[in-house]
Amino acid sequence: LEPSVERFKLYYQGCHAGGMVLRLAKDIAENNCGARVLAVCADSIAIAFRGPIETQLDSLVGPALFGDGAGAVIIGADPDESIERPIFQLVWASQTTVPNTEDAILAPLREVGMPVRLRKGIHELLLSNTFENILDKAFCQVNIDDWNSIFWIVHPGGPRILNEAEAKLELMEDKLLSSRYVLSEFGNMISASVLFILDEMRNRSLNQGKETTGEGLDWGVLLAFGPGLTIETILLHSVPINN
Template identity: 30%
Template sequence: MSSPPASCTLRGIGTALPAGWIDQGETGVLAGRTGPPPGPEGEPGRRRISMLYRKVGVKRRHLVLVEPDSEGTEPERVPFYEPGPTGPSTGDRIAIYEQHAAPLAVRAAAAALRDAGVDPGRITQSVTVSCTGFAAPGVDCALIEDLGLPRSVGRTHVGFMGCHAALNGLRVAAALCAEDPSAVVLLTAVELCSLHHQYTPDPLSDAGQVIANALFADGAAAVVLTGADFVPDDPNEPPPVAEDVYQFLGSGSVLLADTGDAMTWRVGDAGFRMTLEPAVPEAIREHLSAWMDEWLGRFGLTQRDVGTWAVHPGGPAILDAAVDALNLPAEALNPSRSLLADVGNLSSPTILFLLDRLRATRDVSSGPVVAIGFGPGLTVEASLLG
């Protein structure tokens, strides 16, 4: 069945990770140091943390809090989180965000521009995405200053929408391209999730917070999108990768009923606190397929017409739930599981990392790509890509 016409083209993708990284075993030590009390009294809690860290499917994570050339044991490599009742204040955490978010975003955006073969001076709109920090002037202004974007570039920010926010950003970028077919849009997502590690003095009863601590990491990703009237800088010189990466065909969103407390993201005195309840995968199993049928039907498609499923790796349980809901073979989401193991959950940039990996292996003739993310609400966001 034919796909709907594209509203814009994704020309290039760029990604960036902090140079410093730490393996999951070491981060489990960090959690033990910022959780149960020392000595025999806290030993059951530390064992619980170690078990949960092994189960989340992450092997290593890149963190801005780790010096890339640091040596020694894990506590010396992540000195930001000292033993105590709650950890650094929100102000202290945001100060680190302001220091590190913009340089990481600039690296990803520069890579996307190179990949697309687009000069920074041609960008007409900049869409930024982040939910792990606030600063103004911030990432949007840094992109202009450091990359040489036009000072007249339009700026739009998508904030505090969680793991699916890059898909919201794609919707915004596509709307800008539809409004102005000559538009050249730079979408940049950056998250420093490690800044919001929450202390867990009672991990035996707070497993959801331990899992959230175990999953999230830092990273940035960017995409260059163009409208229908885009003309390459040099029509005779092909871009570094291909004429286009994906075609944006449409988007969808749904707020699932009676799931408001299943996943939350709130600002506290000691950072931003994420809660993940067991109800999240069960809600996905119950509701995702019916909504997907309805949404795809708007484009004259069914689930069988989808060639590639790009599901945000929010965690093993979420991926298992998506496999069950969409009646997929388990291996269909292996790229998502592999990405989770390699870098952890980066929140909003993660789906762009996944699309970057999938473009090398997907079979265009097999059908469109459906990218899916989940966020607080509980909400589902999806993009249809050709």
């Protein structure tokens, strides 16, 4: 990269960082005419591995779910259709913190590394009324309240979070297939997970002969969860696939 390229480095953000990076890249691109933003997410979980402690068995959950991963996307506004082929459009983005959940996910830096501590019932905290309010706020802009009429990019925090989200929102079983595939093949890759899921959905849509990159649907949502508890939400619009 040229020395004049502007760089922004974000560290120690957690699992919602993938959504946060996309939101910030969107803002930068839309406020700088002609800008193209290279957004890179990379995490290595080696620092969180350590031997089991009988009094802290919950510390084993994180290393069992997490995996190393890295992904990158280019974000821009007003694409040059002669040379650029958009995959998804980021229409609207927000960040929300769930009240009284500061200690739900802890990952303090210590001499032994970065032990991850997870409070019981995280899925219940994430999928509280705050969660549904976020979805309502995002989709009231496009008059959608049928959650099975959209496509889903959900950070795979773990199988239970995906299962509970599917049940709470009464989603059809195929709605979270891309998230489940990435979790089963690569684990929870912290910030990079949602980028892998976007790519998996794009490829799945292409291979199945769908009309759009969003499994043939027009509208979708990206959700990333992390410490705070923090929820990143991005309203997505798919792009037609030219077979």
